[in-house]
Amino acid sequence: MEEKYCQSCGMPMGDTDEMYGSNLDGSKNKDYCEYCYMNGKFTSDISIEEMIEVCIPHVVNEKSGMSENEAREMMKELLPKLKRWS
Ligand SMILES: [Zn+2]
Numbered sequence: 001m002e003e004k005y006c007q008s009c010g011m012p013m014g015d016t017d018e019m020y021g022s023n024l025d026g027s028k029n030k031d032y033c034e035y036c037y038m039n040g041k042f043t044s045d046i047s048i049e050e051m052i053e054v055c056i057p058h059v060v061n062e063k064s065g066m067s068e069n070e071a072r073e074m075m076k077e078l079l080p081k082l083k084r085w086s
Contacts, residue, residue: 006033007083008042009055010075031083048085052076 004013006021011033013019020028021037029037036042046054052075059071066074079085 004030005082006036007031008036008085009033009051010078010082011035011055011058036084042084048079051085052079055079 005011006013006019008031011019013033017028017030019033020030021032021034022039023029024040031037032042036044052072055075056068056071059075060066060068063071
């Protein structure tokens with residue numbers, strides 16, 4: 001199975017639908033995670049630069065050995081390819 005990433009923050013969403021955001025009608029939204037998208041809208045109206053800064057501590061935390069700068073470079077590569085930002 002193809003790994004799914006949130007199309008807003010780039011977070012891996014795993015194999016279940018637990019991380020998915022929700023549409024206005026209560027159904028799951030498979031493009032975005034629950035932190036980015038709830039009840040049919042984005043939880044915060046932020047720019048891609050702000051999103052990168054928000055994500056960096058999580059990326060550094062997850063990938064031990066990665067520096068803040070490396071995480072920032074990675075997010076700058078990844079985020080513009082995602083649906084929300086393209
Ligand atoms: Zn997300």
